[in-house]
Amino acid sequence: MKKILTLSVLLLGVTLAGCSGAFWGGAGAGVLGAGAGYEIQAERQMKQLNEDLKNGKINQEEYNIRKDQIQKGSLLK
Helix, strand or coil: CHHHHHHHHHHHHHHHHCCCCHHHHHHHHHHHHHHHHHHHHHHHHHHHHHHHHHCCCCCHHHHHHHHHHHHHCCCCC
């Protein structure tokens, strides 16, 4: 679901970049691209966090703390 949303955001950014207002379109694409980058990174961090819990590298309490930190930095939550 997040991948579909991220792809949609990127496509919207490309569409904005093609608009007649090149500056605003480019700025919009840059902002959307940066937001998508953060979401991709957050998804990777959550996958690693789940693996760490599964492999016993961290306990449930540490998992919950780190999960909250990742979600606070996410736009989608």
